[in-house]
Amino acid sequence: MTSNPRVVPTIVLVGHGMVGQRFLEALxxxxxxxxxxxxxxxxxxxxxxxxxxxxxYFSGRTPEELSLTDAQFISDHGIELRIGDPAExxxxxxxxxxxxxxxxxxxxTLVLATGSYPFVPPVPGRDAEGCFVxxxxxxxxxxxxxxxxxATTGAVVGGGLLGLExxxxxKGLELTTHIVEFAPRLMPVQxxxxxxxxxxxxxxxxxLTVHTGTGTQEILAGPDGAVTGMKxxxxxxxxxxxxxxxxxxxxxxxxxxxxxxxxxxxGGIAVDEQCRTVTDPQVFAIGECALAADGRVYxxxxxxxxxxxTAAATIAQDESAFTGADLSTKxxxxxxxxxxFGDAHGATADCLDVVYSDARxxxxxxxxxxxxxxxxxxxxxxxxxxxxxxxxxxxSVPPVSPEQLVLPAGSGGAVQLGPSALPDAxxxxxxxxxxxxxxxxxxxxxxxxxxxxVKKCTKAGTGCGSCVKVLGQLVTSELEANGVEVDKxxxxxxxxxxxxxxxxxxxxxxxxxxxxxxxxxxxGARGGDGCETCKPTVASIIASLAPTIGASGYVxxxxxxxxxxxxxxxxxxLQKNGSYSIVPRIPGGEITPEKLIxxxxxxxxxxxxxxxxxxxxxxxxxxxxxxxxxxxxxLVDAGFESGHAYGKALRTVKSCVGQTWCRYGVQDSVRMAxxxxxxxxxxxxxxxxxxxxxxxxxxxxxxxxxDFGIIATANGWNLYVGGNGGATPRxxxxxxxxxxxxxxxxxxxxxxxxYIRTADRLERTSVWLERIPGGLDHVxxxxxxxxxxxxxxxxxxxxxxxAGYRDEWAETINDPEKLDRFVSFVNAPDTPDPVVxxxxxxxxIKPDLPLLTIGMRPQQPADVLEGSAQR
Numbered sequence: 001m002t003s004n005p006r007v008v009p010t011i012v013l014v015g016h017g018m019v020g021q022r023f024l025e026a027l028x029x030x031x032x033x034x035x036x037x038x039x040x041x042x043x044x045x046x047x048x049x050x051x052x053x054x055x056x057y058f059s060g061r062t063p064e065e066l067s068l069t070d071a072q073f074i075s076d077h078g079i080e081l082r083i084g085d086p087a088e089x090x091x092x093x094x095x096x097x098x099x100x101x102x103x104x105x106x107x108x109t110l111v112l113a114t115g116s117y118p119f120v121p122p123v124p125g126r127d128a129e130g131c132f133v134x135x136x137x138x139x140x141x142x143x144x145x146x147x148x149x150x151a152t153t154g155a156v157v158g159g160g161l162l163g164l165e166x167x168x169x170x171k172g173l174e175l176t177t178h179i180v181e182f183a184p185r186l187m188p189v190q191x192x193x194x195x196x197x198x199x200x201x202x203x204x205x206x207x208l209t210v211h212t213g214t215g216t217q218e219i220l221a222g223p224d225g226a227v228t229g230m231k232x233x234x235x236x237x238x239x240x241x242x243x244x245x246x247x248x249x250x251x252x253x254x255x256x257x258x259x260x261x262x263x264x265x266x267g268g269i270a271v272d273e274q275c276r277t278v279t280d281p282q283v284f285a286i287g288e289c290a291l292a293a294d295g296r297v298y299x300x301x302x303x304x305x306x307x308x309x310t311a312a313a314t315i316a317q318d319e320s321a322f323t324g325a326d327l328s329t330k331x332x333x334x335x336x337x338x339x340x341f342g343d344a345h346g347a348t349a350d351c352l353d354v355v356y357s358d359a360r361x362x363x364x365x366x367x368x369x370x371x372x373x374x375x376x377x378x379x380x381x382x383x384x385x386x387x388x389x390x391x392x393x394x395x396s397v398p399p400v401s402p403e404q405l406v407l408p409a410g411s412g413g414a415v416q417l418g419p420s421a422l423p424d425a426x427x428x429x430x431x432x433x434x435x436x437x438x439x440x441x442x443x444x445x446x447x448x449x450x451x452x453x454v455k456k457c458t459k460a461g462t463g464c465g466s467c468v469k470v471l472g473q474l475v476t477s478e479l480e481a482n483g484v485e486v487d488k489x490x491x492x493x494x495x496x497x498x499x500x501x502x503x504x505x506x507x508x509x510x511x512x513x514x515x516x517x518x519x520x521x522x523x524g525a526r527g528g529d530g531c532e533t534c535k536p537t538v539a540s541i542i543a544s545l546a547p548t549i550g551a552s553g554y555v556x557x558x559x560x561x562x563x564x565x566x567x568x569x570x571x572x573x574l575q576k577n578g579s580y581s582i583v584p585r586i587p588g589g590e591i592t593p594e595k596l597i598x599x600x601x602x603x604x605x606x607x608x609x610x611x612x613x614x615x616x617x618x619x620x621x622x623x624x625x626x627x628x629x630x631x632x633x634x635l636v637d638a639g640f641e642s643g644h645a646y647g648k649a650l651r652t653v654k655s656c657v658g659q660t661w662c663r664y665g666v667q668d669s670v671r672m673a674x675x676x677x678x679x680x681x682x683x684x685x686x687x688x689x690x691x692x693x694x695x696x697x698x699x700x701x702x703x704x705x706x707d708f709g710i711i712a713t714a715n716g717w718n719l720y721v722g723g724n725g726g727a728t729p730r731x732x733x734x735x736x737x738x739x740x741x742x743x744x745x746x747x748x749x750x751x752x753x754x755y756i757r758t759a760d761r762l763e764r765t766s767v768w769l770e771r772i773p774g775g776l777d778h779v780x781x782x783x784x785x786x787x788x789x790x791x792x793x794x795x796x797x798x799x800x801x802x803a804g805y806r807d808e809w810a811e812t813i814n815d816p817e818k819l820d821r822f823v824s825f826v827n828a829p830d831t832p833d834p835v836v837x838x839x840x841x842x843x844x845i846k847p848d849l850p851l852l853t854i855g856m857r858p859q860q861p862a863d864v865l866e867g868s869a870q871r
Contacts, residue, residue, distance in 0.1 A: 009036045011315065012097050012105055014087040014255070015113035016042035018051055019287035019304035021068050023111060024079060026312030033077035039105050040079060041097065043086035044136060047074075052301055054140065055165045058172035060576065063137050090259035092280055109282055109315055112256060112269060113308075116249035116288035116299065121157065125219030130227030130242040134166040135249075143244065147173040151241035152841075154178070155230055157216050158247035159186040164333040166246040167208060171334065174846060177208045178238060180230070182215040182247075190329065190340040191364075191379050194357055198364035198381045202336050205362070211238070219243055251289045251297050264291040273321040274314040275307050284311045294324045302326065302431040302463060326430045328394075330380075330387045336362070337384035341391040342377025343368050351376055356406040358382075361705070361729040365406040373397045383729060388470035392426035392436065428470055431463025436474060443478040451475050490761060491533040493517060493525035498686065498761045502541050506757075511551035513538045513563055532565075537761045539563035540648055543684035544756050547804035548797055553682070554811050555647075556818055567646035570822065571808050572628055577847035578836045580628060581621040582608075583645035584635050585681060588655045588673035588693075589616030598638040606631055609844045615652035615690065617643055622845055624832055629819050632809040641807040644682060648762075650689045653677035654702070658695030658712070667712030669695035672741070676710075676748070682805050683752065686759040686768075690724070704732045707765040708748055713737070717744045721751055722769040722776070730766040733776050736784060746795065750783040753794040 011027070013020055020040070027033050042048075047069035057066065074081050085099045090110065098104045118133035120126050130150065132143050147154065147170070154170040156163050159181025170177040179186070185196025186203070200210055215233040222228045230238045251268040253261075262270045262279045268291025270278045275290065277283045286307040291297055298304060303325030313320035328341035346353060346368045356365045363382035367390070370376050375393045380386070390405065398405060399421050422428075424437030442448040442457040451472050455461045461468045479486050489495040494517075496504070501516065510516050516538060518526050530538075539560055546553035552560065555568055567573050572580035584599070599618050603610045608631075609621040623631055632642075645651060653676045656662065658669030673693040683689070692701035693710045702725075703709025709720040715738040723732025736747055759768040769776055781787040783794075812818045824833035837848035 007037075009108040010106060011036050011038050011109045011111065012107040013038065013040045013111045013113060014097065015115055015287075015289075016040050016044075016048045016069075016081065017113060017115050017287065018048055018068060018301050019115070019308050020113040021048035022305045023113060023286060023308035023312055024077075025073075026309045027315070028073070028077050030312055030316040030318070032312065032316055033079065036108075038077070038079045039107075040081045041085055041087045041099050042081060042083050044138070045084045046137065047081060047083060049137065051136075054134075054137070055168050055172070057137065057140050058144075058169050066137070087255060090255060092259055092261075092283070095282065107282075109284070111311060112277075112283065112285040112289055113287045114252040114255060114289045117252050118162075118245060119248045119250050120245045121216060121247055123216050123218055125221055125227075126245070128219050128221040128227050128243075129225050130221075131219060132242065132244050134162060134169070134244050134246045140169065143169065143242075144173060146242055147175055150226065151175055153240045154242045154244065155180060155238060155240040156244045156246055158245065159183070159210065159212065160189060160246070160248065161187065161329075161331065161333070162248070163246040164203075166244045167203075168334045170244065171206070171208060174841070175242075178211065178240060179203070179208060180211045180214060180216055180232065180238070182213070182233075184213045186210065186212065187333075187338065190338065190344065191381060192345055192366065194355060194366060195338075195340075195364045195379045195381045198357065198359070198362050199336060199338065201359060202362035202382060203334055206334060208334070249288065249299060251291070253289055256285065256289070261285075264295075264297075267291070268297040273310075273323055275311040275322055276314065284314075286311050292322060292324070296324070298325055298327075300325075300327060300329060305431055305463060306433060326427070328391050328430055330384055336382060337380065339380040339384040339387040339391075340378070341387065342375070342394040344377045344379050346376075348376050354402040354406055361725070361731075363729060367402045367406055369402050375402070385469075388428065388467050389422065391430070392422045392428060392470070396423065396426075428474065429458070429460035429463065429467045431467075432459040434458045434460035439471065439474050440478050443475060444482060448475070449479065449484065489522075490537060491531050493521050493528070493530050493534045495522055496520065498537055498541070499758050501538065502545075502757055505538075505541055505549060506545055509549045511542055511546075511549045513542065513559055533761070535563040536565045536568070539568075540684045540686065544801070545797070547800035553801075553804050553806060554808060555684075556808070556812060556821075561821075570625060570628060571632075571642060571646060571812060572623065573646045575621060575847065577838075578833055579621065579838075579847070580623045580625060581619050581645070582623055582628070582631055582635075583613070583617050583619050583643040584640035585643040585677070586617045586652075587677040587681075588653060588670050590655075590670055590674060595638060595640070598635070598640075602631055602634050605634075607838075607845060609846065616654050617645075617652060619645070622838060622847075624836055625822050625824055626829075626832060629813050629822050633813045636807070636810050636813065641681075642809045644808075648685055648687055650677070650680045650683050650685075650691070652690060653680075654690075654692035654706075656693075656695050656700035658693075662695060664698055665695035665712070666714050667695055667717065669693040669701065669710075669712060672710065672717070672744075673701075676745070679745070679802055680748075680752065682808070683756075683801055685752070685756045687762055687764045689752070689765070705729065706732060708732075708751060710744065716740050719744060719747055721779075722766045724764050724766045733769070735776075735780060747783060749798040750791050750794045751779070753797050754779065754783055754790075757794075 049066040050068055085101045087097050088100050089098045095107050096104055118135050133139055154175040155178040156166045157180050159179050167177050167179050185193055186199050204210060216230055217233050218231040219227060220229040227243055229240055253263045253267055253269050256269045257263055261277050264270055269285035269289055270291045271285050272278055273293045275284050275286050277285055287304040288299055306325055307322050310320045310322040330339035350371045352369045354367045354369060365380050367378040368376040374397050378390055422436050426436045428434055428436050428439060438458050439454060439460055442454045446457050448454045448457050454475050461471045476486055488497055490498055504520055517530055542551050543555055555564055572582055575581055603620055606627055611619050613619050653673040655669045655673035659665030659667055690706045691708050692703040692706045694701040694703045695712045703711050704720050705723045705725045709732050711718045717739045718737050719735045720732035721735045724730050755765055755768060823829040825831050838845040839848045
């Protein structure tokens with residue numbers, strides 16, 4: 001089949017990945033889709049999708065959500081997108097491309113965006129059943145199917161960016177996971193020895209096994225041809241059921257080679273600074289298949305986008321050149337933030353390193369400083385919040401010392417630089433090469449008043465997304481600098497902040513969401529139903545003030561029930577297969593043998609998966625919604641109550657055994673932890689609250705990583721506030737020293753109620769402390785010195801909460817009307833959800849997740865998403 005004769009110039013794009021899609025957008029921006037016929041030959045059975053976020057498929061993101069292709073865009077611009085029909089031959093003499101289906105098209109301009117292919121080391125056994133690569137959605141589907149049916153252990157060959165992504169996928173599939181990396185550290189290209197060590201500790205703490213400094217010599221297979229293990233270069237053998245090769249990529253240049261185009265010695269289609277091939281000026285190459293004029297093949301998306309824009313500009317006869325690219329990158333791998341920028345490895349002569357390393361939290365920060373004090377580059381592992389700002393300062397002298405830039409938040413010398421400190425020439429979005437000046441111009445010259453508008457105007461923040469935080473800060477600061485009132489309202493329903501709504505509810509004793517909305521909502525929202533942002537936020541405010549404002553403290557009472565999100569709605573944590581988990585409260589981690597037996601019996605009788613949590617509690621997974629009240633009844637009868645693991649409330653107060661048992665203990669940490677947990681149980685707050693009490697300075701309970709932590713001293717207790725673990729760990733700040741029991745409780749009462757009063761929605765204490773004007777010093781003045789004269793009110797609010805506490809599980813099982821909600825189908829209350837299923841694993845259960853399947857498009861004949869092809 002041959003396409004219609006050319007009546008307008010024709011651009012043929014071979015390949016439709018992320019870079020190919022960006023090229024199409026660049027053509028449209030320059031009006032070339034209106035003057036040219038554009039034909040796209042796409043090999044995969046689906047249009048361009050976000051390959052950077054590929055692993056998010058295993059956390060529930062669908063292929064449709066990963067898509068980068070708007071069908072309306074394709075149609076509006078008359079682009080002929082042929083899916084599942086790759087180019088097979090190029091005849092440069094006749095300027096013709098023939099696709100697999102036999103479709104033939106003549107071109108005036110040919111653009112190759114064929115990308116790369118996974119490198120599979122040439123080891124014996126690499127073709128055994130159970131060996132995979134990790135590159136496309138189809139690869140993921142194959143890995144998922146095999147893991148579900150044939151594997152309990154998986155190994156990834158390669159510990160770079162793609163290797164850690166693949167390891168995250170195997171971990172998400174609940175396989176015992178190994179990573180084999182030939183280099184002496186993980187991510188050897190991006191991080192140095194110190195960063196690799198921090199990353200290694202964090203990943204091993206997640207339960208993955210890492211083998212560095214060793215290579216794969218052979219893939220072992222059983223009589224049936226399926227993988228049984230790996231032989232490593234250090235002489236050891238690793239038992240595994242499947243192997244995922246993720247040891248780098250190579251340019252996909254075979255089609256170019258066969259057509260006589262020049263390629264590099266190590267691969268890549270040779271191009272000039274305009275991304276034209278050096279062999280044929282009518283042929284361009286962009287993305288991972290191109291060997292750029294500086295002699296490099298770029299594997300990151302940002303340089304590919306720049307090449308796409310350069311090629312489009314050149315076709316439009318505009319001046320443009322690609323002479324190299326910023327290789328800075330920020331990623332979240334296995335939940336760990338990893339970033340590198342500039343001269344991260346200190347290759348510049350006479351440079352110096354400024355390093356902060358905390359092995360306990362897995363945090364590593366290194367800045368490379370030049371002789372003149374200029375920031376040359378850096379590496380961030382575990383805490384990469386400052387990446388956007390630091391990268392923008394690269395090549396200039398920061399306004400503060402480098403030591404202040406690497407210290408963790410909460411340290412005495414730490415400094416948080418805002419966007420105002422950046423020069424206009426600083427590149428904020430490296431994916432689209434957008435400067436601070438361009439963002440300011442979008443606000444001042446193009447009247448953009450929001451981040452989405454600035455994104456649309458400049459494309460900043462539409463690539464990898466790592467700059468979005470700084471982008472938001474810049475937009476807000478520029479609007480305020482221009483005298484524009486920035487809408488800081490909670491949502492489209494309320495112009496007030498959460499703090500202001502709290503004050504309104506407290507001062508006027510408003511105990512109804514509808515009343516608050518009708519009286520203080522935006523004019524267009526009054527009388528309406530609200531939104532999913534403000535409903536749970538106001539519900540939390542009302543719950544935290546319930547005894548004082550005359551509301552019910554029971555979150556499923558009356559109007560409150562309709563305001564809750566999915567977890568609070570059923571007083572349990574929703575899991576990935578639609579079942580729920582139950583966490584009974586175990587104050588201070590102390591439990592009697594009798595209560596342990598009850599938990600075991602409940603788990604056995606209801607067939608639940610049991611796991612000890614990091615908060616010294618026992619989590620029971622796999623309960624169907626209709627089973628929840630039955631399980632609670634058994635637990636309540638045994639003296640348990642809700643542990644509020646589902647709510648934005650106090651979770652746990654951990655403890656070590658303290659002076660009662662430990663020879664180093666100086667105070668009774670268990671008793672204090674129990675007292676505090678029973679005092680603050682059920683306290684609703686803007687975000688979850690965690691605490692711990694350590695009986696001595698050895699800090700076995702990890703109190704300094706909690707929202708409020710207590711460490712015993714010979715003279716009493718030291719109180720720390722504002723700490724947290726998780727993806728962005730922060731050391732808590734020392735708040736007060738050598739407190740008596742009564743002084744400690746009084747200060748915690750005040751601190752928590754002041755936080756609940758002034759924090760934003762979903763704002764942890766750590767973020768709140770850094771955001772609130774005056775920071776820690778201001779909070780200390782308010783809470784310790786009563787500088788605002790509100791401490792008696794804060795104490796009164798806490799006293800009302802303590803006096804009004806009721807266990808939500810007990811309230812529910814004693815109310816027949818409330819029990820009616822605990823069904824899978826309201827029209828068939830006795831029918832369990834058929835999707836909720838389980839399979840056996842390690843003598844327990846795990847979710848039986850149905851394989852996510854995608855309808856595959858036929859390759860013969862090829863599918864065409866066609867706009868106005870005939871002009």
